[in-house]
Amino acid sequence: MKIWLTNAGKRFNRDWIFRRLSYQFLPGHSYAITGPNGSGKSTLLQSIAGAIAISEGSIGYAAAPLSAAVLPASDPGAAIQAVPPDFPIPSDQAYQHLSLAAPYLDVIEEMTVSEFLRFHASFKPLLTGLSVSDVIDQVGLAAAANRQIRFYSSGMKQRVRLAQALFSNTSTILLDEPCTNLDVDGIALYRRLMGQYAKDRTVIVSSNDLQEYDFCEESINILDYK
Numbered sequence: 384m385k386i387w388l389t390n391a392g393k394r395f396n397r398d399w400i401f402r403r404l405s406y407q408f409l410p411g412h413s414y415a416i417t418g419p420n421g422s423g424k425s426t427l428l429q430s431i432a433g434a435i436a437i438s439e440g441s442i443g444y445a446a447a448p449l450s451a452a453v454l455p456a457s458d459p460g461a462a463i464q465a466v467p468p469d470f471p472i473p474s475d476q477a478y479q480h481l482s483l484a485a486p487y488l489d490v491i492e493e494m495t496v497s498e499f500l501r502f503h504a505s506f507k508p509l510l511t512g513l514s515v516s517d518v519i520d521q522v523g524l525a526a527a528a529n530r531q532i533r534f535y536s537s538g539m540k541q542r543v544r545l546a547q548a549l550f551s552n553t554s555t556i557l558l559d560e561p562c563t564n565l566d567v568d569g570i571a572l573y574r575r576l577m578g579q580y581a582k583d584r585t586v587i588v589s590s591n592d593l594q595e596y597d598f599c600e601e602s603i604n605i606l607d608y609k
Contacts, residue, residue: 384446384472385407385408385410386407387406389442389443390405391437391441401605403608404608408431409585411585413585413586413601414599414603415588418604423605424605427589428559430442432483444473444480479507483558484559492531496530499532507552509551516528521546524542524546538565541561542572545573555584555587559589562592574594
């Protein structure tokens, strides 16, 4: 999915969190939103996700091809490349194409992780070929699969949040401080999963911790849009 912001701004009362932000997030690429604590990184990410309405400007979404289709050289008079058009996605349907993981997002703690992921998959399917059991194994929670999430540690709950985001069959992944509460093994798991399952997807990471976003191709400092 392609996402673009045009002169976007968000304010709370009289305070502008960001302003005059124009940017394009292209399919298959990875981006970092950086800045100090309290600078508005999470607000920008939630605005991109459509969870928070912006105060000015616009945010657009479109299904876009990853590459151009090359026409045969024998086609007389044809252009060298024909780029398929984008297909606009209404803003109220963009959530179907993206997934979000953030430490402030609630999980249903009365459920087990198996129940929670099955419930989540009922409205946002998992990546093709993966079952709920596969996902639980991938995030290292197999031993606790039948335990209610309310009995999990903060790090285990963060693994659940990562699982529902990374393994949803969406073209775009939004991550807000994804290694929050993770120990050394959890951080290594995050980096492995990103390398294995985030390729060819649009990834936007909001963080001021380099180990969470050092794989990103481009970086946006929110302080440039104050």
